[in-house]
Amino acid sequence: MDTVPRRLSELGADLGNLAVALPVLVCAMAYAAYRGRRAQALYAGLAMALVPAVIIPLKEWTARPGPLEPWAAGYYPSGHTATAMVAYFGAAFLVSKRLVPVAAVLTALTGTGLILRGYHWPLDVLASLILGLLLLTVSSTCTRRSSG
Template sequence: MGALGAALLVLFALVTWQVAARGPLLARDVALAARLRSGGLPDGAAELLADLGSVAVVLPVLVLVAGWAGWRARTAGVVRWWAGPAAALVLLAVVPLLVVPLKAWIARPGPPSMAGTGFYPSGHTATAVVGYGAAVLLVSPWVCGAWPRRWLVVGCLVLNAGVGYGLVRRGYHWPLDVVGSWALFGALLVGSALWWRGRGGPPDG
């Protein structure tokens, strides 16, 4: 899993370099965005998918899952039952601390329907990756069987893919804005998963 985190960081560096330097990959990015905006899901469905990456949706979900996981850990006799839920919420709080400076530094102009700059990386994508991913990390130790845990991960990946697609389909972001966030915050989530694994499941201090 450490190799996956490293690969995601390399991908983030490459994508960021292309966006910051206005490299040749941007032409393909624009062409792909045009194709995705021209068809696919109806506007309403795409808007719903994009909204699933908003803090207003992700934060309550993570708070509920963190509360449930904390309760399960406490009833199971875990000493520091609060450590996992607290770490998950802190992880979500880190998102704007990374996204905002990067947006200001890269200053990428938005798609045709959006005014101004500061679209790379996508904040909605980052919020979805960290929020839903952290929720899976909290729930997984309490799920019996390897296959149900794998399906949790698959469901999280599909949900995040839907959020990214919705953002591009509705013209809120370029595809590389989404890919950059997937890479950076996916690496952050992998690091968190390694921390979880190092404690053998629910953090017990």
């Protein structure tokens, strides 16, 4: 028996889909570029481009099976969680720092949905949160150096 309705947990998991998260970041990048913050927009885009460059090799290297599909491999770390984190926090940093709590909620909903649906183990999500934080930190550092 599910403790959370399946539709709700699936919706949370879907927030990490590239088709959902990337347009949010692209719109924020366009807004930032329009406001004259092209370097910040560029580094946010580069951080998003690095998500698959970092996640895919780790998935192949670890070949971790999924919670509901022990015969399948490539579940560690969670690409959806990293995508959500980098896209939503990147968008919040570009548009308004007041949106950071919204980014945190969207990222948390993504990770929770992935775990509840059985797509990922909690450690898969945690590892992606750490990787996302690392990518956002590098992006932020590069932004400060280029504008300072």
